[in-house]
Amino acid sequence: MATAERDYYELLExxxxxxxxxxxxxxxxxxRELHPDVSPEPDAQERFREVAEAYEVLSNAETRRLYxxxxxxxxxxxxxxxxxxxxxLSDLFATFFGDDLFGGAAGARAARGxxxxxxxxxxxxxxxxxxxxxxxxxxxxxxxxxxxxxxxxGTSLAACAECGGSGMLRQxxxxxxxxxxxxxxCPRCGGDGRIPETPCSACDGAGRVLRRVxxxxxxxxxxHDGQQIRxxxxxxxxxxxxxxxxxxxxxRIRPHPALxxxxxxxxxxxxxxxxxxxxxxxxxxxxxxxxxxxxxxPGTQPGEVxxxxxxxxxxxxxxxxxxxxxxxxxxxxxxxxxxxxxxxEQLDASLGEDxxxxxxxxxxxERLKSAFR
Numbered sequence: 001m002a003t004a005e006r007d008y009y010e011l012l013e014x015x016x017x018x019x020x021x022x023x024x025x026x027x028x029x030x031x032r033e034l035h036p037d038v039s040p041e042p043d044a045q046e047r048f049r050e051v052a053e054a055y056e057v058l059s060n061a062e063t064r065r066l067y068x069x070x071x072x073x074x075x076x077x078x079x080x081x082x083x084x085x086x087x088x089l090s091d092l093f094a095t096f097f098g099d100d101l102f103g104g105a106a107g108a109r110a111a112r113g114x115x116x117x118x119x120x121x122x123x124x125x126x127x128x129x130x131x132x133x134x135x136x137x138x139x140x141x142x143x144x145x146x147x148x149x150x151x152x153x154g155t156s157l158a159a160c161a162e163c164g165g166s167g168m169l170r171q172x173x174x175x176x177x178x179x180x181x182x183x184x185x186c187p188r189c190g191g192d193g194r195i196p197e198t199p200c201s202a203c204d205g206a207g208r209v210l211r212r213v214x215x216x217x218x219x220x221x222x223x224h225d226g227q228q229i230r231x232x233x234x235x236x237x238x239x240x241x242x243x244x245x246x247x248x249x250x251x252r253i254r255p256h257p258a259l260x261x262x263x264x265x266x267x268x269x270x271x272x273x274x275x276x277x278x279x280x281x282x283x284x285x286x287x288x289x290x291x292x293x294x295x296x297x298p299g300t301q302p303g304e305v306x307x308x309x310x311x312x313x314x315x316x317x318x319x320x321x322x323x324x325x326x327x328x329x330x331x332x333x334x335x336x337x338x339x340x341x342x343x344x345e346q347l348d349a350s351l352g353e354d355x356x357x358x359x360x361x362x363x364x365x366e367r368l369k370s371a372f373r
Contacts, residue, residue: 008054027055113238113245124256130221140236143203150207151196160189167193190239222316225253258286264322304328
């Protein structure tokens with residue numbers, strides 16, 4: 001016996017004094033978890049066989065009493081050998097748990113509509129403010145002529161011959177450890193259990209027709225590039241009045257010519273001339289809300305970072321906003337005439353070491369790194 005060293009109560013995760021109902025619930029839970037048609041684990045079939053054996057012993061008053069008194073040795077001496085299935089496992093599931101143990105349906109169930117995907121492009125300022133967009137997608141929608149049941153008006157529906165009106169098909173597979181049952185919606189009736197005697201002339205009995213539909217998408221402020229917006233029930237219509245699928249809209253944000261997004265912050269370069277950096281200046285800089293003027297003190301250094309608090313992107317589904325970081329770039333003149341060169345040489349000669357003294361310990365590379373933290 002493969003489980004001779006395993007305690008049956010431990011396998012089902014119940015106490016030794018558990019009631020029959022508790023044992024049944026425990027087996028149902030473990031079977032859902034370990035059934036080979038459900039679990040991706042490589043040892044799922046062996047573990048399922050173990051809990052099925054444990055349930056077979058503990059659900060029978062006689063074998064449970066024998067096991068409680070003498071353990072596995074008592075079962076063997078009593079002539080017990082596991083069959084795991086009370087005849088077969090499909091009967092076990094149907095008798096105790098119904099056909100829906102692994103997601104099937106006890107009765108007919110029409111198929112839910114499929115999801116639909118779409119994409120929309122917006123600009124960075126639109127992502128900051130939030131925007132509404134209209135998209136046109138092709139969807140399967142409920143047929144107006146037949147109301148979705150697929151039958152020509154004035155005609156009736158008949159039981160599906162493929163599934164006998166149950167809406168479900170059962171497939172039984174046999175293995176060394178018993179029989180396993182897999183259920184699926186009937187492909188002929190789509191899980192409804194009925195088919196039209198006279199198919200609708202407008203939809204050819206499908207109950208749905210393709211149409212171009214306008215979707216109005218509300219894009220929240222602060223959304224990130226590549227995020228999806230789920231629109232519940234706005235996908236393809238379900239078969240025979242079943243629930244519609246969802247629409248998933250992926251949002252792409254176009255690059256901004258002057259601003260770079262870094263999480264919820266905005267990073268922008270600011271270009272100062274060598275004179276502006278040395279003497280100080282007030283310059284116009286771009287922000288996500290438009291242009292604004294920023295004053296730079298005399299002696300502003302290349303790579304210096306200026307933080308504008310609360311001028312970044314809105315934090316998604318929050319009242320907070322990120323910051324904008326301005327990264328200073330000092331432009332050095334590339335072309336000088338003789339007079340300009342002489343003046344610059346004269347200035348450079350007149351400047352002592354004290355003119356270049358650094359007032360803090362933060363070097364250029366530290367300032368550069370802090371711009372992208």
